[in-house]
Amino acid sequence: MLEAMSEASGQIDGGATADFGGTYWWHGERINDAGVILAASQIDSADYRAIVDNLPTLCWIANADGYITWYNRRWHEYCGTTPAQMEGWGWQSVHDPAVLPQVMESWTASIASGEPFEMVFPLRGADGVFRPFLTRIIPVRDTAGTVCRWVGNNIDITRQILAQNDLRQAQQDLQAANASLAERQGFLSSVLSASTDCIKVLELDGTLSFMSEGGMEVMEIGDFNAVRGCPWPDLMKDGGVGLAKDAIDAAREGRSTVFEAAADTYAGRPKWWSISVSPIRGHDGRVERILSVSRDITALHEARERQDLLNGELAHRLKNTLSVIQAIANQTLGSAVNRDALASFGSRLVALSGAHDVLTKQSWAAASIADVAGGVLGSFDDGARILLSGPDVAIGARATLSLSLLLHELATNAVKYGALSVTDGSVELLWTIEHEGGEKILSLSWCERGGPPAKAPSRRGFGSRIIRMGLTGAGGTDIKYEDKGLSFHAVAPLDQLQQS
Amino acid sequence: MCHVLVIEDDWLVGEMIADVARDGGATSIERADTEAQAVACALARPPSVIMSDVRLAEGTGPAAVWQIRQLLGPRPVIFITGTPEECEPCDYAAAILSKPVAPADITRAFKAVVPAQA
Numbered sequence: 098m099l100e101a102m103s104e105a106s107g108q109i110d111g112g113a114t115a116d117f118g119g120t121y122w123w124h125g126e127r128i129n130d131a132g133v134i135l136a137a138s139q140i141d142s143a144d145y146r147a148i149v150d151n152l153p154t155l156c157w158i159a160n161a162d163g164y165i166t167w168y169n170r171r172w173h174e175y176c177g178t179t180p181a182q183m184e185g186w187g188w189q190s191v192h193d194p195a196v197l198p199q200v201m202e203s204w205t206a207s208i209a210s211g212e213p214f215e216m217v218f219p220l221r222g223a224d225g226v227f228r229p230f231l232t233r234i235i236p237v238r239d240t241a242g243t244v245c246r247w248v249g250n251n252i253d254i255t256r257q258i259l260a261q262n263d264l265r266q267a268q269q270d271l272q273a274a275n276a277s278l279a280e281r282q283g284f285l286s287s288v289l290s291a292s293t294d295c296i297k298v299l300e301l302d303g304t305l306s307f308m309s310e311g312g313m314e315v316m317e318i319g320d321f322n323a324v325r326g327c328p329w330p331d332l333m334k335d336g337g338v339g340l341a342k343d344a345i346d347a348a349r350e351g352r353s354t355v356f357e358a359a360a361d362t363y364a365g366r367p368k369w370w371s372i373s374v375s376p377i378r379g380h381d382g383r384v385e386r387i388l389s390v391s392r393d394i395t396a397l398h399e400a401r402e403r404q405d406l407l408n409g410e411l412a413h414r415l416k417n418t419l420s421v422i423q424a425i426a427n428q429t430l431g432s433a434v435n436r437d438a439l440a441s442f443g444s445r446l447v448a449l450s451g452a453h454d455v456l457t458k459q460s461w462a463a464a465s466i467a468d469v470a471g472g473v474l475g476s477f478d479d480g481a482r483i484l485l486s487g488p489d490v491a492i493g494a495r496a497t498l499s500l501s502l503l504l505h506e507l508a509t510n511a512v513k514y515g516a517l518s519v520t521d522g523s524v525e526l527l528w529t530i531e532h533e534g535g536e537k538i539l540s541l542s543w544c545e546r547g548g549p550p551a552k553a554p555s556r557r558g559f560g561s562r563i564i565r566m567g568l569t570g571a572g573g574t575d576i577k578y579e580d581k582g583l584s585f586h587a588v589a590p591l592d593q594l595q596q597s
Numbered sequence: 598m599c600h601v602l603v604i605e606d607d608w609l610v611g612e613m614i615a616d617v618a619r620d621g622g623a624t625s626i627e628r629a630d631t632e633a634q635a636v637a638c639a640l641a642r643p644p645s646v647i648m649s650d651v652r653l654a655e656g657t658g659p660a661a662v663w664q665i666r667q668l669l670g671p672r673p674v675i676f677i678t679g680t681p682e683e684c685e686p687c688d689y690a691a692a693i694l695s696k697p698v699a700p701a702d703i704t705r706a707f708k709a710v711v712p713a714q715a
Contacts, residue, residue, distance in 0.1 A: 413652075416679035417607060419697035424613035427700060431616070443699035450697050 155251040177223025299387040317364035344374035369398035412457040448505035463491040477508040487528035496594040516548030537591040545582035602644035606630040632656020651678035673710035
């Protein structure tokens with residue numbers, strides 16, 4: 098570590114130079130306080146000594162052969178040496194041994210040629226620290242032109258070297274940073290162009306300002322300038338325009354959204370896209386731009402449409418098949434069984450078909466209890482007499498069929514014997530989710546009011562069994578025949594209802 | 598007299614509808630299973646009531662009924678279909694029943710439109 102040499106105080110020896118502060122040098126002449134010009138001879142050697150001792154550099158004088166005869170005071174102050182130690186070639190003791198041979202070589206060459214010497218080398222201070230010194234030595238010639246003296250000057254350039262080092266370091270850091278930035282930029286742009294998604298950057302007004310290479314390929318855009326600055330929503334078709342505008346509004350407010358929309362490629366090829374729109378934030382956290390990533394889902398969309406078509410066709414065939422079953426039953430049993438039994442069979446088949454309708458809408462994955470109940474009970478309700486109330490809960494396909502048949506039986510009975518057999522009666526269907534030891538239980542109740550007193554059936558047929566088997570076919574039901582009307586309650590683990 | 602035209606390409610379902618109509622008071626019943634046949638039957642003997650499917654093996658029920666009504670004038674029509682959403686145009690229909698349909702529901706719809714017995 099380099100350390101700058103301390104500035105000397107500038108104090109002057111007393112006595113011989115007592116009047117030094119009272120005289121001035123002006124145009125090479127010396128004047129005193131009174132402005133009287135003093136004769137050159139009046140400039141005494143003490144003045145010169147004061148000057149050279151206090152020069153803010155180390156300096157010295159050598160004979161023509163390089164033998165140093167005199168050093169100024171600063172030299173000794175810095176090196177912590179005495180004139181006796183330094184005289185002649187004693188200066189070598191304050192040099193760095195590693196650099197000294199080079200110094201000697203240059204110095205002896207100058208002595209031989211009489212040419213000035215200039216070099217930077219370290220000198221050890223009194224504190225043991227080496228500091229860099231810019232050293233210049235010039236020859237002094239006599240009237241015949243022969244070198245008779247050498248005058249040397251050593252300037253501490255520690256600070257300059259430090260500054261130079263800092264500058265060099267800063268330059269290296271800058272180069273490294275530039276290189277890593279270029280590398281990072283190259284990496285990012287290679288990632289961007291490798292993606293088959295169409296990655297776009299929008300300005301806050303929704304206009305396009307960037308599109309990835311891969312994105313231009315999938316959008317069939319040859320030159321980005323063809324769409325630069327265009328309002329991005331205008332590239333959408335139909336409902337996509339509004340969805341894109343909504344997504345931009347959301348992104349401006351800092352929210353990310355995903356939507357699907359149709360948009361033609363630039364070459365006019367119709368495509369479907371899954372589009373994710375999110376805010377790009379600046380350093381201060383404010384939304385500066387908007388990122389839009391579109392993935393081509395045309396194949397998926399077409400597959401989905403085919404699937405929907407197929408599901409619809411299948412549902413239609415199923416309904417026709419159920420109709421045929423009903424027709425066969427009518428033809429086969431029409432004369433053999435009583436009309437009521439045939440009618441019950443028919444209406445149960447209709448309830449089952451209703452459940453199929455609800456399931457078809459969800460690709461047979463799940464159905465909401467409200468949809469199932471609404472589907473089954475709609476045909477029984479002649480004027481808002483059946484009240485449905487409960488949370489939005491989805492149940493599986495099998496549970497949907499059980500619940501449909503169950504509600505159908507309850508409603509049929511209510512129409513025949515219960516609250517719906519009179520004009521003032523009503524039914525309340527309530528369902529809730531209850532937590533029981535970490536398990537979710539669906540609790541469903543059917544409560545009739547305003548009808549005749551309920552009576553337990555004298556004969557237990559298939560209808561009663563459907564009701565008793567409850568939501569999963571495993572029971573968990575409770576039915577009460579009371580004067581105020583029938584009430585039915587069923588519970589089942591939600592897990593079970595959703596799996597089946 | 599109540600002559601009923603049943604347009605239904607599924608023989609069994611057509612039989613059931615015909616039975617219901619007969620029980621409900623139809624005096625004569627004719628069956629057709631294509632659009633063209635339905636129009637021909639109606640022209641040969643104009644029906645008092647039409648009970649029709651929507652999708653047929655050839656053509657559609659609504660198309661047949663539209664032609665019959667153009668040629669013979671309005672008359673009560675009940676559609677019985679697995680695809681009620683495809684029943685177009687049929688805002689004039691007395692009822693649109695979804696398959697499968699309970700015979701009792703057909704009876705109810707039929708009795709609502711059948712002309713009073715002479």
